[in-house]
Amino acid sequence: MNEQAAQDSQTYDVVVVGGGPAGATVAHELAGEGRMVLLVDREERIKPCGGAIPPALIRDFAIDESLLVARIRSAQMIAPSERRVDMPIEDGFVGMVDREDFDAWLRERAVAAGAERRRAVFRTFERDPDGTPRLTFAVKEAGRREPETFSIRARCVVGADGARSAVGRQAVKGADKVRCVFAYHEIVDSPRETAAFDPERCDVYYQGRISPDFYGWIFPHGPRTSIGTGTARKGYGLRDAVTRLRATVGMEGCTTIRREGAPIPMKPLKRWDNGRDVVLAGDAAGVVAPASGEGIYYAMVSARRVGEAVLAFLESGDAKALATARRRFMREHGRVFRVLSILQAVWYRSDRQRERFVSICRDRDVQRLTWEAYMNKKLVRHQPFAHLRVFFKDVAHLLGLADGRGRTRQRSSG
Template identity: 65%
Template sequence: MTETFDVVVVGGGPSGAIAAEELARAGRHVALLDRAGRIKPCGGAIPPRLIRDFAIPEHLIVARINSARMIAPSEREVDMPIEGSGYVGMVDREHFDEFLRTRAAEAGAVRHTGTYERIERDSQGTAVVVYATRAGQEVRLRARIVIGADGAKSKVAKQEVPIAAKVPCVFAYHEIIESPPDQTGRFDAKRCDVFYQGKHSPDFYSWIFPHGAVTSIGTGSAQKGFSLRGSIAELRKSTGLEGQKLIRHEGAPIPMKPAKRWDNGKDVVLAGDAAGVVAPASGEGIYYAMVGGQFAAQAVEACLATGDARALGLARKRFMKEHGRVFWILGIMQYFWYSSEKRREKFVSICQDKDVQRLTWESYMNKKLTRRDPMAHVRIFFKDLAHLFGLARA
């Protein structure tokens, strides 16, 4: 027999887990479908606002980062310390995602493990989510609403919201290695290193993010034929990490632009990477995925309460109202500053500016474009112009 749910959430990453938890707490009968064993390649950085807003417990924060180092094509290094007692939390996705799924189940969501196959329709036109178990058996879950939170190149989107499946992506790859002792060579357990070097990524960036006992070292590129594994091998060698034990490695596409539509106008809405909510330029996705899951849950609740499918459109509308301007600015930054080694060099130079550092961290930590100190924005504007027109030294 096919069990009927108010909502079936396809995908148990941060977005899907948060959506399932929110709806279960609202009293809805929710199924959370996840494919066991998959870990997304991710630097694992989360801002203080996420920790506060989503009640992330202390034990999941495996490291506290208090600075970032930007490395230019010329090997020039610019440090960006976080002022005061602020920090960026680091999490291991293997444990972080499972915590969120468990919390959703504790709230009342019913967990299902398997690989999503397709959505069918019964004789009344109701959605039926079909997934395959590890044994190859097909299971069907009837749903009044489906949330597609199954990542970039979403199979749910491909079937139900085709325009969203065409969002451009960067392919990311990282290796989780055993961390060396702190202060070994260039390694600092409290600092994230970001490499803006074409030899490691022709159109994005590479990173070394400490996670306590382990470290994520990764890169991304949309350029076909570029060897991501070769890039990481070279990066490990050049930073003295080549001898560190490899624990695991992962690769996956990461969307670089919010999709123009997130719902099918009937009974399906997208969330997280499936909706394209990874920040351009920075590649940050965990916070935006969780907020996207929250907005998707609110839209679904409104749809179920009123019976009006137009309510599903609220997910994208609310997200873009809150974060669309940031995505637009970061998109312009990536398009311009990542386009050549010369511009990358200038971008890293701009990062030396104390106004840039302070406003960048304030915006990142609080997930809002800071409006404090308007004269700092004016100063940055004119400094940017000087770099753009070659009037400032690199």
């Protein structure tokens, strides 16, 4: 039997398609449990991403802090009127990573745990006569006009190949229905520190001229900076919007290192598995937070839950175990996703509402609850009166009872 035939007949416990934070985490967790894991990812491709990670991720996933290229100490929210609201982080920080290095480190950790890795592009999902999944991949070899293909058998398949997952579309019902925002950013050389640019501050632009339904961002990454925006509106000129944003902050002359764009899902899929032997994780499962677009943390948490579900499936043979990944994730984080979805629907729909939203961000209760929830990845339950105050202020803004600076208007009784 030749080498290719031997490979084609080999059956892995798990084949993970996609080597981003979700796929690399699943591969690491399952290889660490002694399972035969193959991690297949494309040639190094970097997803457009602001690169923010909370302390909870660093702690829960044992991330080497040498990967942090910046520690953000505050955020600045910019309204359509150009009014700016500073939101300092008390007793904490937001870590910033470069996805090029961060993803590579996660993949290397998976290999160190025992996962095998190959670089290739997923093509097809089929089944052998005995029902075992068989995946076909293509790899472009130097000097060859046509890509070489190979196939792999697996007891279980994890699709971690991003939004609009090719694995999901072929193997999981409903995976092609995911709603997405298209994101685009440019990585540039960071300018010198000025009043307009602070290397320890993230600037977030809530302006219709930058995005009609999302936001624009300037996220410092040490020597580099990510400048980007996103929208679900088809045909909207994201490159032009980023050009306007760069001109607004005087960064049009900064050297552009690379440009990247990709769809980002805004709602978890209703189903992550096929009820048999395939399960999705990360962007493929739709776990990017609405309103904020945060994806790294939720991708890795979903991957951990998928890893647990796959391990239970391999041990028991019961395909129902795969569905526990989504149930556990939504039990832990579904409420946050629902709250953020409402926030986006209410406050991002017009410049008038965006102006009010930025006004709300001036409130100290809002700032404290926001940062505590972000850094610890839990809605803050131990401050009921702060939540109540925020609720009434939100209602005042929605009913037009507060002015553009967050003050309650006096109404005449006559």
